[in-house]
Amino acid sequence: NAGVTQTPKFRILKIGQSMTLQCTQDMNHNYMYWYRQDPGMGLKLIYYSVGAGITDKGEVPNGYNVSRSTTEDFPLRLELAAPSQTSVYFCANSAGDYGYTFGSGTRLTVV
Amino acid sequence: AQRVTQPEKLLSVFKGAPVELKCNYSYSGSPELFWYVQYSRQRLQLLLRHISRESIKGFTADLNKGETSFHLKKPFAQEEDSAMYYCALMGGGAQKLVFGQGTRLTINP
Numbered sequence: 001n002a003g004v005t006q007t008p009k010f011r012i013l014k015i016g017q018s019m020t021l022q023c024t025q026d027m028n029h030n031y032m033y034w035y036r037q038d039p040g041m042g043l044k045l046i047y048y049s050v051g052a053g054i055t056d057k058g059e060v061p062n063g064y065n066v067s068r069s070t071t072e073d074f075p076l077r078l079e080l081a082a083p084s085q086t087s088v089y090f091c092a093n094s095a096g097d098y099g100y101t102f103g104s105g106t107r108l109t110v111v
Numbered sequence: 112a113q114r115v116t117q118p119e120k121l122l123s124v125f126k127g128a129p130v131e132l133k134c135n136y137s138y139s140g141s142p143e144l145f146w147y148v149q150y151s152r153q154r155l156q157l158l159l160r161h162i163s164r165e166s167i168k169g170f171t172a173d174l175n176k177g178e179t180s181f182h183l184k185k186p187f188a189q190e191e192d193s194a195m196y197y198c199a200l201m202g203g204g205a206q207k208l209v210f211g212q213g214t215r216l217t218i219n220p
Contacts, residue, residue, distance in 0.1 A: 042210040094206040099157040
């Protein structure tokens with residue numbers, strides 16, 4: 001039972017490149033989220049989804065896009081990477097009052 | 112607006128000493144509050160939910176609506192408690208969590 005799986009674990013991008021961070025779950029939860037974690041800033045919500053085909057912006061969506069074609073998968077797309085997108089990215093799903101299950105994170109560096 | 116404040120970025124205590132990690136929140140409704148922990152090189156994981164009023168790994172947290180606080184406490188710190196701790200509030204729909212800035216707790220031997 002993997003829970004929430006993120007790939008890759010690490011990535012270095014050059015400015016202007018694009019990439020997709022993958023997130024998949026085997027818990028059949030409708031609610032999924034992408035957060036970025038920056039030192040001293042906590043976690044900021046980028047995008048979220050309440051079910052297949054439904055996505056919405058969080059607090060810091062600029063420079064990112066998401067899709068949710070299935071319940072299992074919630075990929076995050078970075079277009080035209082910028083140094084400000086250097087961060088650790090976490091995908092999570094929600095079991096409501098029972099809290100979130102997080103993926104192991106993707107450490108992204110944009111140079 | 113929803114906001115979670117953890118006033119201490121760093122907290123260092125000696126093994127066996129009491130620990131209190133502070134968390135204050137701002138929310139107009141009835142909040143659901145959580146503490147998450149991130150040990151070194153591990154993913155974030157749920158530590159406590161206020162709704163369950165449970166004690167996990169010796170930690171407790173009481174919701175004080177009058178002071179809008181949800182401080183995390185442990186009477187006797189252990190070295191394995193060294194980690195990053197995040198307080199989080201669920202509100203505003205879609206089960207979204209708003210996180211505090213985090214407190215890095217270091218337990219000295």
